[in-house]
Amino acid sequence: SEATVIKRADQLRSRYDYIIVGGGTSGLVVANRLTEDSSTTVLVLEAGEFDDGSDEFIVPGYMGKTLGSSFDWQVPSVPGEVLTSSDIKIPLGKVVGGSSALNFMIFDRGAPADYNAWESLGNIGWNWSNLLSYFKKSETFTPPLTSQVTDFDMTYDSSSHGASGPIHASFPPLIYPQTKNFVQGMNSLGIPTSHDQATSAIGVYYHASSIDPLTITRSFAKTAYHDPASKRSNYHLLPSSHVTKILLTRSSTPRAYSVSYRHLNRDIVVLARKEVILAAGAVHTPQILQLTGIGPSTLLRNLKIPLTVDLPGVGENFQDHPSVQIPYTFKNVFTPDSWSFNDILIATSGNALSFLPTSWYSPNTSSIIAAGRGQEGTWLSPLTAPEVTAGFMKQRELLLSLWDSEDAATMEVATFSMTQFQGPSLVISLQHPLSRGRIMVTSKDPYASPAVDFRAFTNPLDMELMIDGFLFMRKFLQTSSMMELQPEEALEIRGLETREEIRQWLRSNARPSFSHVCCTASMGQREEGGVVDSELKVWGTKGLRIVDASVMPLVPSAHLQATVYAVAERAADLIKGIL
Numbered sequence: 001s002e003a004t005v006i007k008r009a010d011q012l013r014s015r016y017d018y019i020i021v022g023g024g025t026s027g028l029v030v031a032n033r034l035t036e037d038s039s040t041t042v043l044v045l046e047a048g049e050f051d052d053g054s055d056e057f058i059v060p061g062y063m064g065k066t067l068g069s070s071f072d073w074q075v076p077s078v079p080g081e082v083l084t085s086s087d088i089k090i091p092l093g094k095v096v097g098g099s100s101a102l103n104f105m106i107f108d109r110g111a112p113a114d115y116n117a118w119e120s121l122g123n124i125g126w127n128w129s130n131l132l133s134y135f136k137k138s139e140t141f142t143p144p145l146t147s148q149v150t151d152f153d154m155t156y157d158s159s160s161h162g163a164s165g166p167i168h169a170s171f172p173p174l175i176y177p178q179t180k181n182f183v184q185g186m187n188s189l190g191i192p193t194s195h196d197q198a199t200s201a202i203g204v205y206y207h208a209s210s211i212d213p214l215t216i217t218r219s220f221a222k223t224a225y226h227d228p229a230s231k232r233s234n235y236h237l238l239p240s241s242h243v244t245k246i247l248l249t250r251s252s253t254p255r256a257y258s259v260s261y262r263h264l265n266r267d268i269v270v271l272a273r274k275e276v277i278l279a280a281g282a283v284h285t286p287q288i289l290q291l292t293g294i295g296p297s298t299l300l301r302n303l304k305i306p307l308t309v310d311l312p313g314v315g316e317n318f319q320d321h322p323s324v325q326i327p328y329t330f331k332n333v334f335t336p337d338s339w340s341f342n343d344i345l346i347a348t349s350g351n352a353l354s355f356l357p358t359s360w361y362s363p364n365t366s367s368i369i370a371a372g373r374g375q376e377g378t379w380l381s382p383l384t385a386p387e388v389t390a391g392f393m394k395q396r397e398l399l400l401s402l403w404d405s406e407d408a409a410t411m412e413v414a415t416f417s418m419t420q421f422q423g424p425s426l427v428i429s430l431q432h433p434l435s436r437g438r439i440m441v442t443s444k445d446p447y448a449s450p451a452v453d454f455r456a457f458t459n460p461l462d463m464e465l466m467i468d469g470f471l472f473m474r475k476f477l478q479t480s481s482m483m484e485l486q487p488e489e490a491l492e493i494r495g496l497e498t499r500e501e502i503r504q505w506l507r508s509n510a511r512p513s514f515s516h517v518c519c520t521a522s523m524g525q526r527e528e529g530g531v532v533d534s535e536l537k538v539w540g541t542k543g544l545r546i547v548d549a550s551v552m553p554l555v556p557s558a559h560l561q562a563t564v565y566a567v568a569e570r571a572a573d574l575i576k577g578i579l
């Protein structure tokens, strides 16, 4: 597949129709779709290398092993105001394929209400029914085996899925038997099994994974979108190319005409005839914009970065799913005797998720929502511009209606590592948080990490939901299905009784991220802190778009990759001008 990939910058053309910054999940989708037209030339500049072809990238049972390697950016984050545990390093793919090469392969969609909320914020066309065709376009779905349907009561609806898209969504051939206890435990608390999460993402379900069912290996942006495109002479990708800034004309509406990058210690500039497309992910896209002089004017002035466009929303509205592992051990969890070592390698861990509307786990739903409606503070950073605050107020009203609805989930319960040794590690994570973080550069140096400040749980209502999630887990672990696994509460949480005690424990044990960084260059009205319009064009510029997880206005209640693929597929049609 690397035969037509450009190895040296001197083999490049001096000019391309489109230059895509970042050869990750979204960038490769757009590069592939644009080069379907053989007269369109595209260059992808990717900071990372090709993966080394090792099993660690593609064998499901090895997932997680590449974290912390040279293929991972490992971006440090700022210590939290509320979470004392939150100065973590965030994993992000620095490799062709981006984070889709590193992720845990969970392949799921958010609820229709999550995407309709994007349109309600003024982003015309960004609703569930429009996105559904792009979810399908990106996917080839293979249903579970007949024996799995019988043994695990699995259900599915093929018509909700794609049949011929680039990314494979399938179920691993082996599923840990105790996954069934998880599903039945949820059912016994009145939480229904979703018939197919693809169109009905509320309740408990067995999730598909981005795995090619023939080879039982990872299906990701490189295999699905890059490999086929690399056979086209109008498609070029240059790895080890760190983009440092975008060059824009000095006209009244500046036009992006070129990209500056460093390749093998050389600083190089390449020209874009039509557009520059940012796909560097939710951490690096706002960084590149700020380095280019597009961002909050006060920040840029302080750092002596010449202002190109004053856009106060760049780097704001930062969201993720704060999460915590509930520490239990399970005495009666095992890997079936009949499984060989190879079987263990093809089984992903976990396989079931539960997405809960607030009232399904919180007895305090109405008082929490009333408190939200009455909130006078915003708990945004004191440095936040008025436009961004105005946009947040609109979001908050909408979010509280999602918190109050059975059509949207505010808590996820996930199960990982269903192995003999570790037991199911149960993780709860907050969906649709009200707290907002920010990502801002701290110097002109394009190789320095920006300050990544999650600000998780700064809005106190997020913590109230998390406490109710924690208490729900105790109830769940006492269901007869979960009791069969002989759970034992770890000593550190055994004594926790009051909300205050649980809050303190969460403050030092929750994590600000579930690796779902997004929303830092979000779609929206300019006077409401939006960075791109509903065609994903950066406000106040020409020839500059964003297509990655940064453009989402609100994080959906799902793991992010399926949504990133769908957004990028739709972005490609917008760029082609066929929408």
Ligand SMILES: Cc1cc2nc3c(=O)[nH]c(=O)nc-3n(C[C@H](O)[C@H](O)[C@H](O)COP(=O)(O)OP(=O)(O)OC[C@H]3O[C@@H](n4cnc5c(N)ncnc54)[C@H](O)[C@@H]3O)c2cc1C
Pocket: 021, 022, 023, 024, 025, 026, 027, 045, 046, 047, 048, 067, 091, 092, 093, 094, 095, 096, 097, 098, 099, 100, 102, 103, 104, 105, 106, 107, 108, 241, 242, 243, 244, 279, 280, 281, 282, 284, 285, 288, 515, 516, 517, 548, 549, 550, 558, 559, 560, 561, 562, 564
């Ligand atoms: C550890 C981990 C586990 C995850 N697990 C799951 C999961 O199980 N299921 C799920 O649905 N989602 C999961 N996700 C989330 C999902 O993978 C991401 O949301 C998605 O891949 C993001 O796509 P993106 O295009 O926005 O960014 P990325 O895929 O990260 O792409 C950005 C690309 O830009 C490149 N880049 C950055 N800066 C520059 C620069 N200056 N110059 C040139 N190139 C640059 C990067 O190297 C990268 O290749 C996980 C993510 C991680 C990190």
